[in-house]
Amino acid sequence: MPEKLTKKSENMPRWYTDVIRMAKLADYAPVKGCMVIMPYGFSLWENLKENLDRKIKETGHKNAYFPLLIPESFLRKEAEHVEGFAPEVAWVTQGGHDQLEERLAIRPTSEAMICHMYSKWIRSWRDLPVLINQWANILRWEMVTRLFLRTTEFLWQEGHTAHATYEESEEEVLRMLFMYRDFAEEYLAMPVMVGRKSESERFAGALHTYAIEALMSDGKALQAGTSHNLGQHFAKAFDIKFLDKDEKEKYVWQTSWGVSTRLIGGIVMMHGDDAGLILPPTIAPVQVVIVPIWDDRTKDRVGTAVNELCESLTKLCRVEADLRDEYRPGWKFNEHELRGVPVRIEIGPKDLDKGQVVLVRRDTKEKMFVPRGEVEDKISKVLGDIQRDLYERAVDFRIKHTYKVKSVEEMNEMLERERGIFDSHWCEDAACEAKVKQETKTTIRCIPFDDEQSSGPCLVCKKPGVRAYFARAY
RNA sequence: CGGGCGGUGGCGCAGCUUGGUUUAGCGCACCGGACUGGGGGUCCGGAGGUCGCGGGUUCGAAUCCCGCCCGCCCGACCA
Structure with missing residues (x-):
């Protein structure tokens, strides 16, 4: 345990790990990338969870629990999904003294297991929509880990829904996205940008992905929550069909959405100062x-x-x-x-x-x-004043650190002295996106929903494009 | 997974270059006691270490060599 807290203003990464350990939110566990969430940190998580859980239930969802272990064959059913997660999956290959006939994946996410069950449960349009959420632990074999922000095992909530039509599924995806936004802003005093992810950042197997993104006080962005429209990819892979009112057999339309213990890392970075943590009163273990x-x-x-x-x-x-x-x-x-x-x-x-x-x-x-x-x-x-002021200070910070740029050169010029969100336009071509990433190390954090500035020339090729927020990210 | 740095009582470090007078030190924390108490108090006494793990070199290894594990920072992949 460090004796004196590093100044946040001097060395943010160091400050971050110091403050988490000194404040007794969490400690390193003996296994690489794993942490113990200590009572104070867990109490913070419980307060967060309690409020979020209530909002999830208020929007009509029910909690359930699916198993930790997923047969390899299930994971393989959706091609893009397997490929996307392959490098991060940990496997159980042995039970007791015996080698298993089929490897079992420790869930990196539960689509495969849940879809398998949905295919058994859904028969008729009357069974829809299915609106289930689960609170669970997840394991992803990560190369680089940081307390709360990216750990090998983490806690999260994953909602999985099935609907009769695309329109209904899209409505659900957006409903939960905005629920996350409201939750982050009201409970965590964390202002977020809301929008669609580019193709390259889309969840493996999804039609499209939406996200809430927060700007940390070092000018880097943090993806704080995601909401995916899975389309019918998984329904086709797992054979989730229902007989509709028109007596035709159809595949369901699915969504999934989640936030994790990463939110705690976001709260720490966003609000803390040289003296330590500053917790939003609504979720502070001790107010x-x-x-x-x-x-x-x-x-x-x-x-x-x-x-x-x-x-x-x-x-x-x-x-x-x-x-x-x-x-x-x-x-x-x-x-x-x-x-x-x-x-x-x-x-x-x-x-x-x-x-x-x-x-x-x-x-x-x-x-x-x-x-x-x-x-x-x-x-x-x-307490109310503090909650409000934390939010307002974070909004001010974001406004001050959002820069309109028209070209990669202009962005790089800004990056020499500032970090933050670069508000620009993009033609939606992956090649231009890759070029920006290579030259600036920023990525498209999200493509905001239509507004008056929604079109303009791409910052790379100058062809007409959509508005996009770029930033260096955690 | 590459590149760099690190691992020595609970924590932060020194010692390592040049192996042996070092019985492995220091600060903080810890335990006992006294005085104290409005922004990390003072004094006295005390306890606590297979030097990350495993091999090797050597008469002798915290110190040199090899392998592994863990952490941090910087890059490629991700919540």
Whole structure:
């Protein structure tokens, strides 16, 4: 564990791993690329999950659980899908002492297994739509790994739906995409760009892929969630057919969509500062921490006041009193800042005399003196303010770091001094996309939905193209 | 998977170049005690290490050689 936190402004990659370990979100496991999500990190994940799960259910989906192991033959059914995932699949080849007749893949995603089951379950138009989500762990054999952002095993949620028509499936794909956007913005205070992925970034086996993309504070983009229209590729490969109202047998139209523990990495990078994490109040494991300032003479008075306030606030928020006697107040301040607790309340003898508490915002470090009688009202307001301000600061940052460019040369010029999103146009030819990538190391993060600036000359070949956001990415 | 760097008490490091007076040190953390307590306190005492793992060279290896594992940074592939 590093002793002192590296400054975020000086060395972001180092800061990132330091802060995660020092804040006890996660630790390295003995197997390459694997991590232990520690109680504080897991609590953050649980809060995130609880809110997202509710939104998934509100849109009509039900949770289920499919197995971890997938027979090789299933994975092979959809040609592009196999090829896309081949380099990242881990295999079980032996059970007990015996070699298996057929290798079993540890799921890199569950399309194959779920499609197999859907082919058994779906017979009639009356069985549709099928709207299922699962929370699961996933294994992908990655070359380069980073805590939360890319680990060999990770946790996620994957929705898998089947519909009678393309129109319905497309409606579902977009519904979930915008649900992700709302979730990221409202709960994680994470503004995102929304759009379609280019052909080269499309999910293996999908018709097309949409994504939410967030700009991190080092100017690199992070794909934060994806929503795929699988078309009928998997339905044909797995023989998922239904008898429609017109008495004709048809293949279903499918979607899948997911977000993962990567979101935690995004929250860390997006909001944190030199002092450590800054967690959005909605999902922070601890929203308010109360630190007593006491000595032997004042311990009783202060302790009583702290406990009384803590109990009262429990009804309003996730609050903790830090009564540890072995640490001094200054030490605690630093620790809670490192861990990103949104609000700190200090209570000492001087405050008791004045009938107040000291309240400090983590994001701005603003210190407020609040009469004891007004603390309850103030807390709710301040937590809301922090949530809103984090979001607004991130939006401002994104606006300041979005650059309109008309050519690769112009982009490279900007890249010499700035990182961010390059707002340009692209003719949708893969050759031009590859050229941009080669010369700038940026990729198309997404093609936003139609707007007034949606067409213009391609930044490479100058032929008419669609609007596209480019950035270097995680 | 290439290129670079690293792995020595829990953490961060020194020692390695030039193998042996080093009984493997230092800082922080940890344990006991005292004084303390509004931004990472002070003093006293204490415990803790098969030097990443496995081979090899040697009278002798933390130190030299080979292989492997893990991490970090930079590139090609990906949530």
